Amino acid sequence: MLRIPHAIGPSFPPGLTRLRAKAEIYSGDAYFQEGWEDLAVVAGPRAAALALRHALLLLKPEAFAGRRAERTLHWLADRRCRIAGCCSVRLGRHAVQALWRYQWNIARRERKAACERLMASGRSVLLLVAPPASDISAAEWMADAKGAARPDQQRPGDLRSELGVTATQLNFVHSADEAADVVRELAILATPTARRRLMQHADRGADAARRAAQLCAQVEAETPPHHLDAERALVAICASAPPGTPARGVLEATADALRAGASHDWAALERAVPRGARRSLRWDLLVIANHFAPPDLACANLLVPSLRSIRSGDPRAASHGKLLEDLPS
Incomplete structure (x- = not known):
């Protein structure tokens, strides 16, 4: 375990994040603690490795209204990503606030309210995904491959580019930024029973592609189609x-x-x-x-920045962007 200066909770498992701020804050985050305890019960000494090998991808309500779920599943299959587990989730205001708690300190109230209403408008589908092995964590691979929320920052081949995102907040999918976020967000999004089942499926290398397709079809059938224009x-x-x-x-x-x-x-x-x-x-x-949600505050620093915001030179990430590799072990 890492000994984190200024930590506000138990020692933080090593290897799950590159960011000092995240390790310090998540050491005292109740969702991370709960998710890590469940993962340790399921996988024992393999818990960190299991978290590093899997990404979390959430298909949001607009993905079903806009009929983008099947395209998302095809995109994953084309990149040889195995879906290890899936479940549907219905998010309320408090779960949405928890999900983006450490980024929404710079968000204006009107933007948060719009996102809360969107996320609560219907069911979402949570996928636990194992991409091909690489030299970075599965979550980092997914966060990069899904692309930016802003249309002007997307690259050809990014998931969001392939899905046709035209508005920053109507971006169809969310993914956990790092392995530490996979652990934390599983605890936010899924019930204890559901997340332990997902972890067990991932631990035994399950393939849930057929179940994911069936579940997405069910959620799409209950969601009225919309052009999203x-x-x-x-x-x-x-x-x-x-x-x-x-x-x-x-x-x-x-x-x-x-x-x-x-x-x-x-x-x-x-x-x-x-x-x-x-x-x-x-x-x-x-x-x-x-x-038409208002832009974020430009004068505030993110509590916990994403790796993308650090690498892009976002000044709001500068004060918390120190890499964990710089910390003494």
Whole structure:
């Protein structure tokens, strides 16, 4: 075990992260502790190796509304990634907050609210994935291969590029950044029984590709299809009030402000929608909330940065970007 200066909990298992800040904070994180205890019960002395060999990939609700699940599974198969286990999860506000707890200190409230509503809009599917062996952890491989959330930073062949991501927050998939995050996020996303089952399947080298395809098909069947296009959504929302009425004028003015970037108040648009139309416009409203969510605060530092943010030179990652290899053992 590593002895971490300024640690706020038990000693941290070595090899699961490259970042000092993560090791220090996760040593006292209740989700990480719980996930690590379960992994140690399942795999014993192989626990760290098991975490390093597996990535966590979450197919979010918009992946099912936008019919991107099958393409995601094909992308994994084309890259010889074995799905070791899967389960469906339904996330509430507190689970969403926990998932991004150490990055959302720079997120504005409107962005967090939009993401919470999106993630709570239906079931997601959690995949535990074993990519081909490489010299980095499976989680690091997946975090890099899935690509950036921002469309202008994506590369050809990245999962998000292949899926056609056009808005940062409507990015279809989430993956754990490092092995330490796989352990922590399994404890957030899955019940104790479900995560131990996933760990057991991974430990014995199971192949759950068929089960994953069946589960994704079930979730897709219960999710209404949607184009996820912000302009089409704005048009549909404005059309919910009759032409020439004060309500239509408010909707069109609010939509124009969003288009022009003069406002990020997506909730104002929702409030202006006639009450009887909100149910049928549910996904249109979700798309608008997440497409026009405000940018993050530029003056704050991330509590725990991602490896991508450090390698890209993001100044918000600078104060916590020291590599764990620099620590004394």
